[in-house]
Amino acid sequence: MALILALLSTTLLLFFFTSSTANALSLNHYDKTCPEVESIVAKTVEKATKKDKTIPATLLRMHFHDCFIRGCDASVLLYSKGNNKAEKDGPANLSLHGFYVIESAKKQIEAVCPGVVSCADVLAFAARDSVVLSGGPTWNVPKGRKDGRISKASETIKLLPSPAFNISQLKQSFSLRGLSTDDIVALLGGHTLGFAHCSSFQNRIRNFNATHDIDPTMHPSFAASLRNVCPINNKNKYAGVKMDPSSTTFDNTHYKLILQGKTLFASDQALLSNPKAKNLVYKFASSKQSFYKAFVNSMIKMSSLNGGQEIRKDCRVVN
Structure with a gap:
């Protein structure tokens, strides 16, 4: 079933x-x-x-x-x-x-x-x-x-897509929308903006698997800092951290953090497990302009998917 x-x-x-x-x-x-x-x-x-x-x-x-x-x-x-x-x-x-x-x-x-x-x-x-x-x-x-x-x-x-997705799951999810590996890497660069709650990366900093308590792809000192922000039995549902130090500036810092093992989501770190995606991460980390160009192309491609039927008078309710 x-x-x-x-x-x-x-x-x-x-x-x-x-x-x-x-x-x-x-x-x-x-x-x-x-x-x-x-x-x-x-x-x-x-x-x-x-x-x-x-x-x-x-x-x-x-x-x-x-x-x-x-x-x-x-x-x-x-x-x-x-x-x-x-x-x-x-x-x-x-x-x-x-x-x-x-x-x-x-x-x-x-x-x-x-x-x-x-x-x-x-x-x-x-x-x-x-x-x-x-x-x-x-x-x-x-x-x-x-x-x-x-x-x-x-x-x-x-x-x-879940922040816990591996590269295969990401490729499957994006391909259903006609989006390629290039689009995955470019669009995930949008994670340079914003904030993430502990629940979205908690699985990486404690009880990761039978062998490792912490995700081995995560930098140890970064994981330690996250464990301080997100303690065991954390009762603050709003607790979390910025996606990157320049979280209100749209730049290529996110890719640099991936290469350092200092990104929050497993799905972002998973880009390094695919040769093509990894090459793009290196490219975007070293060239903000290359990232910008790719991001624009992928945003236009993604945002052109539309299956609506009407023009709402009020965005909150159907006509």
């Missing part, structure tokens, strides 16, 4: 992403219908970031988590209703915040261009603006996504 369910999930996932090609995106989609849209989103993200420096990291992660479920259809923005528990309330998304930024931008857009701009496009713009505000590269976001009507917390458990 488990195998049948797994195959069914894979078949459905492939259907969502195959059908997404029906919604062709373009760079000039709003030139005539809502030329102010990108300016409105950029100003809203900038205003929110001035008050809360964690906004860029959460908006970038929010976009990634949205795209990996049913394509970039803003299903992560829908609120739970009745018996349906939505994606935003799934275990992997409970630490997401900043939904108000997208909702605020959408409200402003609706005032000048009602019924024209999708919530999915607003989130894609916000993710790009978050990278730019953090000192990273900019790019032209393809436009014309539609918003989805389905959002299930259960799908976040099945479909979002």
Whole structure:
């Protein structure tokens, strides 16, 4: 039964992403219908970031988590209703915040261009603006996504990549979305922004396996520092550490940390177990510009996956 369910999930996932090609995106989609849209989103993200420096990291992660479920259809923005528990309330998304930024931008857009701009496009713009505000590269976001009507917390458990994934699991997960090993390495560079809770790396610093208490790929002194932050029987669910020392700056520090064995997630460290991925880690660690170029290409590729059906008036509920 488990195998049948797994195959069914894979078949459905492939259907969502195959059908997404029906919604062709373009760079000039709003030139005539809502030329102010990108300016409105950029100003809203900038205003929110001035008050809360964690906004860029959460908006970038929010976009990634949205795209990996049913394509970039803003299903992560829908609120739970009745018996349906939505994606935003799934275990992997409970630490997401900043939904108000997208909702605020959408409200402003609706005032000048009602019924024209999708919530999915607003989130894609916000993710790009978050990278730019953090000192990273900019790019032209393809436009014309539609918003989805389905959002299930259960799908976040099945479909979002885990921070404990090995390289084979990462490749399988990303390949279902048409993303390559190059895309995996480039997109994981987004982990240069943000914060990680102890639960996402606890398995690496205690009782790792029958032979090692600590993950042997982790630098001993780094593991020791994490054990201090995340003690045994830790009762503080908010405890954790920054993804890297420059956690509000979008740079290539994350790749340097991988090479030093000082990254938090097993999935990031796993990049060194694959020859092609390892070469890219070295390349990006030594050249920020190479990373930027690859990241932009992979973000455009990932964010072009869309399987939505409508343009929501309110990002929190279907029409």
